[in-house]
Amino acid sequence: MTRPIRIGVQIQPQHADYAAIRRAAAQAEDLGVDIVFNWDHFYPLAGDPDGLHFECWTMLGAWAESTSRVEIGALVTANSYRNPDLLADMARTVDHISDGRLILGIGGGWFQRDYDEYGYEFGTAGSRLDELGEALPRIRNRWDKLNPRPTRDIPILIGGGGEKKTLRYTAEHATIWHAFGDVTTLTHKAGVLDSWCETVGRDPGEIERSTEASGKPGRRAEELVEAGFTLFVLEASGPAFDLSAVSDWVAWRDARNGSA
Template sequence: MTTHTTRPFRIGLQIQPQHADYDRIRRAAAEAEDMGVDILFNWDHFYPLSGDPEGKHFECWTMLGAWAEATSRVEIGALVTCNSYRNPELLADMARTVDHISDGRLILGIGAGWFQKDYDEYGYEFGTAGGRLADLADALPRIEKRFAALNPAPTRKIPMLIGGGGERKTLRLVARHGDIWHGFGDVEVAARKVEVLDGHCADVGRDPAEIERSVGVSGSPADSADQLAELGITLFTVSTGGPDYDLSTLREWLAWRDSRNG
């Protein structure tokens, strides 16, 4: 399989906002920006996803507003916003506001939602996976319509990152609305998802080269980076959690990026 694009390789860091005080999260973000990371992500949950389920945790979008002021170069975003937690028009307005605060560095990451504890504890209806995907399909054009109506308008076309690997529904939504697709899995899984996404792009008349391909990675880039790059994937995101926020794996991936970008 050949690559679809000549995009430069980029490295993201997801700073998981769990099991840490906020000053440590702030320092991790500053250190990663100084190291040269391209994108800083958090996530949109209300409780930790690992470790003590009642451990320290902070909210996503208020944190992105703070990061917009505390950083100066990196793009920022959620990996990913849960569509269920906010009215689509409100989310568009929030994204536009953080876009302006950051001077045009926001990526709007969004997905259908999956973590039932968040829903139950905060009073959202969990429903079914199909229902949550239908809600996402309804929300995406509403977000786009609200972006067009806001005054002032966003500083740029805010990139829409859609997370998920569902082959019949999620990847079709990416083909229609996404600027970035984000998935997980090994090289074999990624190859399958890329093939399916290309097929959906053909079905809806979209040039697949318009969509940046992104994956979450762990371990050394020697294990998978070149093989993933051959699939046309150009954005690789490392995750790190509190309380320590170890950035050693990030450092390896930044070195790989620099060696490939020249």
């Protein structure tokens, strides 16, 4: 069975007050996207480094109430910022608030200012990924212990393309894999993921493949669909949150799915 094309939007919670962020999430839902993401940082990643910014998970709890159809999640949660068992409980709670619409997006973390300002140990890229590998089973184990349990098997999205650790964790734990790069790079990384799936005994078809989108759908999007990518995520940053490209991607999705 062919996996359907899906469209996401990442509402980057920087340089805008919360009312504007809430309106952007509502607009994305009204335009017909499948998923609305934010990100997990404490400071803007572009523009004024001390500009307006809001925290990820309290926002997801609010989105769980203010949206009704779209899935919601972080692209992606930094594993280092929260105890894994606490994060599991937070995710379970937002899962219930949203009636089963949460995706747990997670990665090793990378933005050093977040770590320095909030007192987390930055370590190395390798040590942060090792911690992610330790956290993922803890999260699943905590879900089994919680009362009430999650409403569903919460999808886990893992972001990144590291071939030795990240893609192995993806094969072991993820429902969705999100990565960046050109078609050649992404095709190669997808092949590595398939190899890890074979190693760990997982059907690679169980993992949805996701990447960024911009402009209008074109040759790159078609080539990525042929390479197995079916989730395309546009980005929108404050203060304007320009969602003008979303309608084209939603129309392309509908036409592509209708002809599949």
